[in-house]
Amino acid sequence: MKQLDSIARLINKFTKLPGVGVKTAQRYAYGVIDMSEADAAEFCAAIDDVKRTVRYCSECGNFSESELCAVCKTRDKRIITVVAYPKDVQALERASALKTSYHVLHGTLSPLDGRGPEDIRIKQLLARLDGVEEVILATNPDVEGEATAMYIAKLIKPLGIKTTRLAQGISMGSDIEYADEVTLARALTSRIEI
């Protein structure tokens, strides 16, 4: 006896989510079967709601429910933090050490995957630099993130705008013993006087 068609279809849909394989999808599908009718209906409504209302802010590229997002409407635009993805905005906002505006690139430069400067929102960033005093490049400290930050820095610095990068070093609460060498080397060369 095979899996029922409707269950097989739902399993297949769950595998479309990031990082979900068949076994996990199966567990989720059984989870849906065990849900109350009301919970399942609310689940569908939430998916539908997000697809209907969430779009990207026309200025910064972050998630928004209107043409301009709440940050672009209200916040000071002298400092712009550049990130690769909307989820990075959430992470930075949770830390909330600085109240800056944002610019979401929607990707990083990646010659291997054929993603060049035209494929991410660099042009839109350059169009927003009027009156900007500092651009914080907050892409990930990996090969693609570094390359993207360096590329953008090269375009922006000649305009006389201060260009910074997130500090790199050992994480709070981490163990020096287990820190990787590259991180430790960066933490040493960027040491600060106390």
Add this chain to the structure above:
Amino acid sequence: MKQLDSIARLINKFTKLPGVGVKTAQRYAYGVIDMSEADAAEFCAAIDDVKRTVRYCSECGNFSESELCAVCKTRDKRIITVVAYPKDVQALERASALKTSYHVLHGTLSPLDGRGPEDIRIKQLLARLDGVEEVILATNPDVEGEATAMYIAKLIKPLGIKTTRLAQGISMGSDIEYADEVTLARALTSRIEI
């Protein structure tokens, strides 16, 4: 800036799935935002479809799209395999070493969680034993699964029906070095002549 309401709601819904925490739910919600409209609509349709069409077979308790499931309608009922959950039926069918009928208990006995014989489908099993020659107890080899199997065996054996349990031993492809002692002990006491 907080998470948009609609996204926060979808994240909350994803946490209702088994084993999904907030971080994972967030990743799935962003996955939904990145989906095409069509994919999201199909996802909803699949959830809706499962909730509308899937119910439990009135005889064996397995997933079914009609009153009686395909197995109960067609398969020989002289051997019944008793499992705790519908997903176990799928696993046994994939192995498909034996074509038996099934009986899904929808749970195991668990005094700690207050689940007694009345809370799982034991009565329904006893009502199906007419003409049955063998009952295979295929509950998990853990404390609750063992207790459930023993309890059912005590009820069924006096009726003169052969009562068996899945063989326990080392898994195919596993390493004796890393097998736990209980499993190894069972494999030794249940050794077979070759």
